[in-house]
Amino acid sequence: MIILEDVHYSYDGVYTALRGISLQVDDGERFAVIGANGAGKTTMIKHMNGLLRPQKGRVILDGQDTKFMSVAEIAREVGLVFQNPDHQLFLDSVKKEVEFGLRNIGFTESEAEQRRQKTLASLGLEGFAERSPFTLSGGERKRVALASVLSTEPRFLALDEPTIGQDAHQKNQLAQMLAEMNKRGRTVVVVTHDIEFVIENFPRTVAMADGQIIADGSTSMVLSNDEVIERCALAPPQMTLAARALRNVFPEVGQRLTLLSELEETIIGILGGA
Amino acid sequence: MSFLEVFQYTRQDSVMHRLDPRSKLVLSIVCAAVSMMFMEIIPLLMVFTCLLPMIAAAKSLSRWAKSMKGLGALLVFVLVFNTLLSPVENPFSYSFSLAIRLVALMTSFSLFFLTVQPDQLSQALIQMRVKFEFAFAMSMAMRYVPTLGQEAYAIMDAQRARGVELDKGNIIKRIRNIIPIIVPLIIVSIRRALSIAESMESRGFGASDSRTYMEMLRFRKRDWAVVLSSLLILILVIYVRFFVGLPGWMLWNFPF
Structure with missing residues (x-):
């Protein structure tokens, strides 16, 4: 369990990036963090693995204050994948790149190889093992960077904008992989602007604005809140818009509607059941 | 690396900032040349006391002081060794x-870099x-340079998140730990250079020969005054140093 207690952080002492963040991340949870650019999302998840230390407040990992732990220690428990894959790729083959993280954490050669193959396969990178990461496209590099952290299967996994540059199919693959890891008891946190990705894959959503959490709860509740959508600079989910249009005609259509299945149910209900 | 701050342009409105970059270049070089000509304490202190008011005129004394504090460790090193x-x-x-000379040299060049905006420099x-291509x-x-610095920090974060321990282990391990930082930094820079x-x-760089x-930049009277007085001082100092010799009291040394 990770607990953030009234975390404050400022990069330069003038502008405050986080002003009093309190958040509880339970084991085995899966949730999304949304918010406009500059809301403090990345700053917050950097606190989860100790890259940044709170200037006020505390970060507690499994009952232990992270103040006394090194980043490498925390990294065994909390994996973090950054936005820009080019910031972490440095080896001359995809294979070595993925195994690098596994070795750091102390897996044996055969275990590392097994995990590497499995991760590459589930991210659609089977044929790339011997390729140099630098010759790959942006989206492929992104997946290699993801693979290098996902393969270690940390208990907590935080991903910063993992869907950038990925097509629908690759997004589904990623979502599937995250769901599988989540089923095995791993906690998955995703920072994203991709609202459809959130709706389809994450039951809980945390919305941030101006360094504060402005909403935290079930995804359908948070995303059907107009104020949240507005302050996070998002467009309302397609299904919510469709539901609103329908409600003009059929007042029985619900307010908090974000999923296709919900909309289907409602329409079937209106049509008198099928 | 805070001592490098003294070489970074700071936006200010001051007498020094308003001078033409070319006259400041002459001034800086003359100051540096004069400090290079002496190895005696008194003349170096004199150069130094001439430089300080110029930094003050650029309204940058506090920044200068901060940089010198950052330089402190190096100065102690120079002194002791x-x-x-x-x-x-x-x-x-x-x-x-030697220590005063180092400070005087840094201050001389900081006069130029503190007060010349990069655009002005290329225009000069x-x-x-x-x-034009070279100046650009x-x-x-x-x-x-600052962008590269930020990038380096971002890369360090990304690698630390993968379990790379940058500040641990013996010297060989530490040197090997630089690889995961330096390789992405070079690649990112090359990629950026290509995309720039x-x-x-695509915005038509180099489309026409004459720009x-x-x-x-215009050379004003005050710029001529700065250049002429700098050159005059340089000639005077050269004359005294090489043809007359320093007066005895200027040769004073500590007895150890």
Whole structure:
């Protein structure tokens, strides 16, 4: 369990990036963090693995204050994948790149190889093992960077904008992989602007604005809140818009509607059941 | 690395900032040349006391002081090692003057870099008949130094998150730990350079041979005054140093 207690952080002492963040991340949870650019999302998840230390407040990992732990220690428990894959790729083959993280954490050669193959396969990178990461496209590099952290299967996994540059199919693959890891008891946190990705894959959503959490709860509740959508600079989910249009005609259509299945149910209900 | 701050342009409105970059270049070089000409404590202190009011005129004393504090460790290093190891007669006096000389040299050049905006610098070079492409490349290089720094920090974060322990282990391990930082930094820089080049070309960089400039630098009376007095001082100092010799009291040393 990770607990953030009234975390404050400022990069330069003038502008405050986080002003009093309190958040509880339970084991085995899966949730999304949304918010406009500059809301403090990345700053917050950097606190989860100790890259940044709170200037006020505390970060507690499994009952232990992270103040006394090194980043490498925390990294065994909390994996973090950054936005820009080019910031972490440095080896001359995809294979070595993925195994690098596994070795750091102390897996044996055969275990590392097994995990590497499995991760590459589930991210659609089977044929790339011997390729140099630098010759790959942006989206492929992104997946290699993801693979290098996902393969270690940390208990907590935080991903910063993992869907950038990925097509629908690759997004589904990623979502599937995250769901599988989540089923095995791993906690998955995703920072994203991709609202459809959130709706389809994450039951809980945390919305941030101006360094504060402005909403935290079930995804359908948070995303059907107009104020949240507005302050996070998002467009309302397609299904919510469709539901609103329908409600003009059929007042029985619900307010908090974000999923296709919900909309289907409602329409079937209106049509008198099928 | 806070001592490098003194070489970073700071936006200010001051007498020094308003001078033409070319006259400041002459001033800086003369100051540096004069401090290079002496190895005695008194003349170096005199140079130093002339430089301070100029930094004050640029309204940058606090920044300068901060940088010098950052330089403190290096100065102590210079003092201690030279005192212990140099074979000259009065090693402490020798290393003391070396330390003042280092400060004076840094201050001389900081006069230029603190007060010249990168754009002005390239404009000055162009008006000194340097080819536009070279001047532009130079100002681009200066422009991207802070960006590169930020990038380096982001890369360090990304690697630390993968379990790389940057500040642990023996010297060989530490050197090996630089690889995961330096390789992405180089790759990212090359990628950026390529994309900047492409975006510049798509905006018509180099389309016409003769360029016109929105702001031309003009040499004013005060610039002539600065250049002439700098050169005059340089000639005077050269004359005294090489043809007359320093008066006795200027040769004073610590007795050890």
